[in-house]
Amino acid sequence: MTGDVQLIGLDWGTSNLRAYLYDTQGRIVDTRHQQWGVRQLPDGGFPAAMRAITSGWPPCVTIAAGMVGSRQGWVEVPYVDVPVEITTIAQGLHRVDTHTRQAIWIVPGLRQREPANVMRGEETQIIGVLALQTTRGSHAHLVLPGTHSKWVTTENHRVTAFQTFMTGEMYSLMLKHSILGAGIPEEQDQPFPNTVFMRGVQRAKESDSKGAWSQLFSTRAMMLNGELASDDVAEFLSGLLIGEEFRVARSSGVYDTNVQLCIIGDASLCHRYATAAEHFGYASPSIVSDATSYGLWELARQSGLLAQASVHPFSGVKA
Amino acid sequence: MTGDVQLIGLDWGTSNLRAYLYDTQGRIVDTRHQQWGVRQLPDGGFPAAMRAITSGWPPCVTIAAGMVGSRQGWVEVPYVDVPVEITTIAQGLHRVDTHTRQAIWIVPGLRQREPANVMRGEETQIIGVLALQTTRGSHAHLVLPGTHSKWVTTENHRVTAFQTFMTGEMYSLMLKHSILGAGIPEEQDQPFPNTVFMRGVQRAKESDSKGAWSQLFSTRAMMLNGELASDDVAEFLSGLLIGEEFRVARSSGVYDTNVQLCIIGDASLCHRYATAAEHFGYASPSIVSDATSYGLWELARQSGLLAQASVHPFSGVKA
Numbered sequence: 001m002t003g004d005v006q007l008i009g010l011d012w013g014t015s016n017l018r019a020y021l022y023d024t025q026g027r028i029v030d031t032r033h034q035q036w037g038v039r040q041l042p043d044g045g046f047p048a049a050m051r052a053i054t055s056g057w058p059p060c061v062t063i064a065a066g067m068v069g070s071r072q073g074w075v076e077v078p079y080v081d082v083p084v085e086i087t088t089i090a091q092g093l094h095r096v097d098t099h100t101r102q103a104i105w106i107v108p109g110l111r112q113r114e115p116a117n118v119m120r121g122e123e124t125q126i127i128g129v130l131a132l133q134t135t136r137g138s139h140a141h142l143v144l145p146g147t148h149s150k151w152v153t154t155e156n157h158r159v160t161a162f163q164t165f166m167t168g169e170m171y172s173l174m175l176k177h178s179i180l181g182a183g184i185p186e187e188q189d190q191p192f193p194n195t196v197f198m199r200g201v202q203r204a205k206e207s208d209s210k211g212a213w214s215q216l217f218s219t220r221a222m223m224l225n226g227e228l229a230s231d232d233v234a235e236f237l238s239g240l241l242i243g244e245e246f247r248v249a250r251s252s253g254v255y256d257t258n259v260q261l262c263i264i265g266d267a268s269l270c271h272r273y274a275t276a277a278e279h280f281g282y283a284s285p286s287i288v289s290d291a292t293s294y295g296l297w298e299l300a301r302q303s304g305l306l307a308q309a310s311v312h313p314f315s316g317v318k319a
Numbered sequence: 320m321t322g323d324v325q326l327i328g329l330d331w332g333t334s335n336l337r338a339y340l341y342d343t344q345g346r347i348v349d350t351r352h353q354q355w356g357v358r359q360l361p362d363g364g365f366p367a368a369m370r371a372i373t374s375g376w377p378p379c380v381t382i383a384a385g386m387v388g389s390r391q392g393w394v395e396v397p398y399v400d401v402p403v404e405i406t407t408i409a410q411g412l413h414r415v416d417t418h419t420r421q422a423i424w425i426v427p428g429l430r431q432r433e434p435a436n437v438m439r440g441e442e443t444q445i446i447g448v449l450a451l452q453t454t455r456g457s458h459a460h461l462v463l464p465g466t467h468s469k470w471v472t473t474e475n476h477r478v479t480a481f482q483t484f485m486t487g488e489m490y491s492l493m494l495k496h497s498i499l500g501a502g503i504p505e506e507q508d509q510p511f512p513n514t515v516f517m518r519g520v521q522r523a524k525e526s527d528s529k530g531a532w533s534q535l536f537s538t539r540a541m542m543l544n545g546e547l548a549s550d551d552v553a554e555f556l557s558g559l560l561i562g563e564e565f566r567v568a569r570s571s572g573v574y575d576t577n578v579q580l581c582i583i584g585d586a587s588l589c590h591r592y593a594t595a596a597e598h599f600g601y602a603s604p605s606i607v608s609d610a611t612s613y614g615l616w617e618l619a620r621q622s623g624l625l626a627q628a629s630v631h632p633f634s635g636v637k638a
Contacts, residue, residue: 071543116540148498148536164536166497173492178485179467211530214567217467217483221435224390248533 005029006306008060009296010050010104012068013037013121014147018292019053021060026297030057038067038074046074047098054102063300065107065292066121069094074104079111079118083160086127090302107299110159117164121292122150125264128295129288130157141255143263143285145242145273151249165248167241175234180219184233192268193275196232200239201276204247212244242272246280261285324348325625327379328615329369329423331387332356332440333466337611338372340379345616349376357386357393365393366417373421382619384426384611385440388413393423398430398437402479405446409621426618429478436483440611441469444583447614448607449476460574462582462604464561464592470568484567486560494553499538503552511587512594515551519558520595523566531563561591565599580604 009020015037021030036042036049044051046068054062069077077094092108109120122144129142142152147168153160175181204212219236222228228236249255261277263270263285270287277285300306323342330337334356340349355361355368363370365387373381388396396413411427428439441463448461461471466487472479494500523531538555541547547555568574580596582589582604589606596604619625 111540111544113544115534116537116544116546118540118543163533164540165533166535169497170535173496177492177496178488209528209530209570210567211528211532213530213532213563214482214484215434216485216489218435221430221437221483224437225430225432225435227435244532248529251528 005058005060007297007300008054008057008062009293009300010053010062010064010068011066011121011124011292011296012064012073013066014039017049017053020293020296021054021057022297026301028293031293038070038072050098050102050104059102061300061305062102062104063093063107063296063305064104065124065296065299069106069109070120073106075106077106077108080108082110082112082162083158084110086130086157086159086298087302089123089127089159090299093299093303093305105300105303105305107296110162112162115163117162119150119162119164122152123159124295124299125291126152126154126159126295127298128291128293129262129264130154131294131298132288132291139259141259141261143245143261143273143277145263145265145269149245151245151255153254161254163249163252163254165245167245171237171241174216174237180216180233180237184223184230192271194235196228196235197239197272198275198279200236200241201243201246201279202239203236204240204243205280207244207247209251212240212247215240238272239276242276243279246276246282250280257281257283262288264288264291324377324379326616326619327373327376327381328612328619329372329381329383329387330385330440330443330611330615331383331392332385333358336368336372339612339615340373340376341616345620347612350612357389357391369417369421369423378421380619380624381421381423382412382426382615382624383423384443384615384618388425388428389439392425394425396425396427399427401429401431401481402477403429405449405476405478405617406621408442408446408478409618412618412622412624424619424622424624426615429481431481434482436481438469438481438483441471442478443614443618444610445471445473445478445614446617447610447612448581448583449473450613450617451607451610458578460578460580462564462580462592462596464582464584464588468564470564470574472573480573482568482571482573484564486564490556490560493535493556499535499552499556503542503549511590513554515547515554516558516591517594517598519555519560520562520565520598521558522555523559523562524599526563526566528570531559531566534559557591558595561595562598565595565601569599576600576602581607583607583610 004023006024007022011018017034017036019032020028023029032053068074075096080092093105096104107124110123111118138156140154144150149165149167150162152162261282263273267289274285325343326341328339336353336355338351339347342348351372387393394415399411412424415423429442430437457475459473463469468484468486469481471481580601582592586608593604
C-alpha cells in the first residue's frame, strides 16, 4: 500500500463489519472482514473495533453505513424522510468524534412515514446502484433480499418509497423454532434452481388473495402425507416466502412487470429472487453484488468529504 | 366417589394432560391436570403418566384424544380422511394394550388430502360441539383458535373441510425471537377489548389482497416512530394476526358472513376472535369452552364403548 489512499468505508451491520480502503480514484485496494456487528463487538466496543479493523492502514476520512447508526449503534443518527434526493442523504452524514485523529461519518437511514417503514444500510446500496447506472430509464425498482427484504421505487436519483418483508428472518425462525422445522435435516447445499423451490413459488402465486402465509401449515401436512420429503421442506419454504414477496409486490400495483427489477445483494440469494421474478412475469432482472462499497464512495464524493480530505486530510473538517 | 362412574377421558396434548372422570350419565365428577404433554412426560412415560393421573379412580374404560395419537405419541393412530361422518371417526378408535387392567382407546386425527392438512385433538372438540347442538342449522362454521388455529366447515354431523393458520405459534415466535419483540416488555395482562388490538385487526382488514404479513415490519417502524408504544406491540400483533385469519377466511369465499361462527376454546382467546369476527361483519358468534370433555363422552357413546363397558367393564373388548 502506498500513500495514494483517500477513504476508508465501513459496512457495519448487526452481525458483520466489513472495511474497504479506497485509492484516490475510488478503487478498492484492500478489504477486511470481522464478525463484529453491533450486537457482537470486541472488548472496547466501537472505537476498539474501528481501530483494529483499520490497523496498519493510513489514517483517512472514514464513512460508515448500517446499524452502526441505529439506537443500538455507536451513535443514533436521525433518519431522513422519503421521498428524498441522494444529495440530501449525503448532506445528512453525521460526524462522530472518535477521540483519535480519525473522525467517522455515519450515513443516516431512511424513514417512510406512511405506511411506516425504516431502513439502515440499504440506502447506501441503493446509492451505489444508482451511481453505477445499472438500471435503465429514469424509474427503477430495486429489490434487496435478506433478513428484512426491501422493495424500493426510485425516480431520477430520488428514493420515492419502499416496503419491507421479513422474509429472511421468518424463514430462519420457522426452521429453527417452529413445528415446520421439526424432524427436518440441518440446512444443506441444494443444487439450484431447484424444482422444490419452484413448487413453493408456484404455491404462493396460486394462493392469490389468500396469501402464502395461509399455506404454511400445509407444508407440515404435506410432509406427514409423504408429498414433500423432509429434506425438501427448507427449499419449499424458501420458495413459498420469496414467492409471497412477488405476489404482494405485483398485487400492490406499484411494481409493474414492465419496469425492470434490479436485485441487489448476496449472489446466490439474488439468483433465487431472479428465478422467482421471471416466474411472476418480470423481465430478466439485473443483479448487483457489493453495492455498499460503491455507495460509500459515492456518498463521500457527493458530501464533499473527498475534496476536503485532499486539502485537510485528517483535520476533522465539518466538526 | 362411588361406583357409579363409567368412563375416564384424557385430553392429551403437546404440553398438557387433562383427565375427566364421568358418571353413568356423562356428568363429570372429577377432573385433574398435569403438565405431562407428550413432549414432557414424567419418568416411566405414557403408562406411568396414565397411572398417576388416574390414581385412586376406579378402573374404567379410558378414551384419549390429541397428540397422544401422533408420531411422537404413545401409538401413531392413522388419520381418517375428510369429508367424514362423526360415526366413522368413532369407529376409528384405536385400542392400545397398556399391560394393565385398563385398556386405552385413542381417537384418530383427521386428514384432508387437498389442500393438505391434518388435525389431532380438534376433531374431539368438534364432535363435542356438534353433540351439544350449539350451532344453528345444518351447516356450521367452527373456529378453534390456538397454536394452530383451525377453521372447519361441517354439514349434518359431517366434517367436510378445514384450514389451519399458524397464528398462535407465529405470534409467540415473533415476540420471543424476532426483531418485533426486541425492547418490548414481557407479556402483560391487558384490559380487553383493547383499542390497540382493534387497530391491528383493522390494519389486517385494510391490507386487502396484500395480506397482513406484509405489514409485520411496519409494527417495528411504528414503534421506532413513536406511533405505537412498546407496551402495545404485543396487542397490535395479536390483532394483526387474528385479523389476518378473518381476512383470508372471508376472501376464500368459504366462510360467508351469513353463517354463524362457533368459536371453541379458551374463553379469553375466544373473546378476541369474537371481537374480530364482528369487525369483519360476522353475526355475534357463539362460544364454547371445554368442548373436549363433551367430545370424549360422545365418541365413547357412539363407538359402543359405554354399552360394552356396562356389560364387560374391564375385559378389553374389541381387542
